[in-house]
Amino acid sequence: MILKSNGFKLAVAVLIGVIVFILPRPEGTKFKLSGTGADQLSQSVSQYFSTQQTAPDKPVILTAKAPGVEQARAKYLVDQAKAMGLSELKVDYVDGMPPKAKRFLAVLAVLVVLFVVEPIPLEITAVLIGASLVILGLTDVKGAWAPYMHPVVIFIMCCLIFAIALDKVGLTKRLGYFIVKKAGDSVTRFTFIIAVGLGFASAFMHDAAACAIGIVTMLPLMRAVGIEQHSNTGKFMMLSLPFACSCGGMGSLIGGGRCMVSAAFLKEFTGIEITFFDWIKYCMPAAIICVPAVVFITYLIYRPDPNIKLPAFDEDLGPMTAVEKKALIIIGAAFISWLTKSVHGLDYSVTGAVGVAGLVLFGVLKWRDINDNLEWGTALFIFGGGLSLGLAMGYSGAADYFANLFFPLIEGKGWLVLFVGVGVFGALVTNAMANVAAAALILPIVIPMAQLEGVNPTILALCLGMATSFAMLLVIGCPPNAIAYSYKYFKSSDLTKLGLVTTPVLLLLLVGVVCTWWKFLGLI
Numbered sequence: 001m002i003l004k005s006n007g008f009k010l011a012v013a014v015l016i017g018v019i020v021f022i023l024p025r026p027e028g029t030k031f032k033l034s035g036t037g038a039d040q041l042s043q044s045v046s047q048y049f050s051t052q053q054t055a056p057d058k059p060v061i062l063t064a065k066a067p068g069v070e071q072a073r074a075k076y077l078v079d080q081a082k083a084m085g086l087s088e089l090k091v092d093y094v095d096g097m098p099p100k101a102k103r104f105l106a107v108l109a110v111l112v113v114l115f116v117v118e119p120i121p122l123e124i125t126a127v128l129i130g131a132s133l134v135i136l137g138l139t140d141v142k143g144a145w146a147p148y149m150h151p152v153v154i155f156i157m158c159c160l161i162f163a164i165a166l167d168k169v170g171l172t173k174r175l176g177y178f179i180v181k182k183a184g185d186s187v188t189r190f191t192f193i194i195a196v197g198l199g200f201a202s203a204f205m206h207d208a209a210a211c212a213i214g215i216v217t218m219l220p221l222m223r224a225v226g227i228e229q230h231s232n233t234g235k236f237m238m239l240s241l242p243f244a245c246s247c248g249g250m251g252s253l254i255g256g257g258r259c260m261v262s263a264a265f266l267k268e269f270t271g272i273e274i275t276f277f278d279w280i281k282y283c284m285p286a287a288i289i290c291v292p293a294v295v296f297i298t299y300l301i302y303r304p305d306p307n308i309k310l311p312a313f314d315e316d317l318g319p320m321t322a323v324e325k326k327a328l329i330i331i332g333a334a335f336i337s338w339l340t341k342s343v344h345g346l347d348y349s350v351t352g353a354v355g356v357a358g359l360v361l362f363g364v365l366k367w368r369d370i371n372d373n374l375e376w377g378t379a380l381f382i383f384g385g386g387l388s389l390g391l392a393m394g395y396s397g398a399a400d401y402f403a404n405l406f407f408p409l410i411e412g413k414g415w416l417v418l419f420v421g422v423g424v425f426g427a428l429v430t431n432a433m434a435n436v437a438a439a440a441l442i443l444p445i446v447i448p449m450a451q452l453e454g455v456n457p458t459i460l461a462l463c464l465g466m467a468t469s470f471a472m473l474l475v476i477g478c479p480p481n482a483i484a485y486s487y488k489y490f491k492s493s494d495l496t497k498l499g500l501v502t503t504p505v506l507l508l509l510l511v512g513v514v515c516t517w518w519k520f521l522g523l524i
Helices: 006-022 038-044 074-083 099-117 122-135 141-149 151-169 171-183 187-201 207-224 232-251 257-270 276-301 322-339 348-361 367-373 376-395 398-410 414-429 435-453 457-467 479-485 492-521
Strands: 030-034 049-052 060-064 090-093
Touching (some): 030 074, 074 090, 099 122, 122 376, 141 151, 141 376, 151 171, 151 348, 151 376, 171 207, 171 322, 207 232, 207 479, 232 492, 257 276, 322 348, 376 398, 398 414, 414 435, 414 457, 414 492
Antiparallel strands (some): 030 090
């Protein structure tokens, strides 16, 4: 059917972009002059603009007296500055949309549709981000492609390689077997232990990898006792795991790309750095509460059959091998280096790369293991493309435009209203696109809003990193959901039904942790 064809979906995406491009561009009424000659120009155009009193050496704000006329536009101010020889003077929009922002939004509209309906592979869509930014004149070639090799991207790649090493040497299998032995034959106890255990573990490994480990461990036992697809027992076991791993991922910077991207954007736009230890200090308590909570909610919605008993598990894996010990030492050393960044000053990507080199040099991994198992497209293109798109949101002026557009809604209402609004919006948006992309697009908008409101932007970066962990409404919301769904133990509607309950409850728990723990730490 033509409506389901990839060609039709691609055409719709392009059409939406064209519509956005030809829509009228809001010019606004306020403009900011910065640089040498701002006072001189403001006096020259005083017939058409009123000047806002500002502190010395600060930008001058001009407000159009008669909006809509030719002399009330940014172009008029730029032309006047050129005529007066004020080459160093910069004219920026305050409440209007710059031409660059309009072109960016046209690109964004196309990309969002491509990310949601996937007429072409997501990796190719991510590659098109950089190409589109250059073609439409939003940045130069270096500015478009540099984020694809941003230190955050290298750091995430190192984390994924560490997960490959843990799996290859058998440490992940050992962890899974340990959990199974502790659980006994109770389905409920087994699911709680494995889901909560791997949920906490996903704070220090990729949440998709943690979910995959859990499924590989539980699936043979489920089949051995005849747990049927679409039964409440099957739904409870297969939905608890991805939801727990998603919640646990917010516990540290390496739990998911969303966390590192949030920290990176905070530093890019404000210069404020959230260290590896800081993120754990602020966010791990929320993960510790949300992981068991989401498993308990799943238990209440899909009660398992208490009469089903799991088979005994008596395989002995024996003592740790030499290669397991080497992997544990190397990865542990990298982890310690991340915690002590404030001491040695080396970037996470640098110490991570040294750890990867150590795994190969000491025989834990071969290059072929990395080459064959690392999702290069995801690591390089999707994470890098998300960063490139988010940075373009900032330098195109689109972020400032939306910040000023939405700021009146929260003005004077304090950090909590802003936190809740960002959390709800982030939790919803992350279901429609990769959580990295969601964080990269939302943060450039809300950071200026926080600054206008006088709120510490660190609060919102942490908020978005955590809230985008709650991708629980759609199967495509995050990789753990998709991995669990592929085994057909539940329908897409079953996941959505559970997500409609868990999402608001988890957001409330998040607010509760923030209002108590962060206040104790002095962040709010």
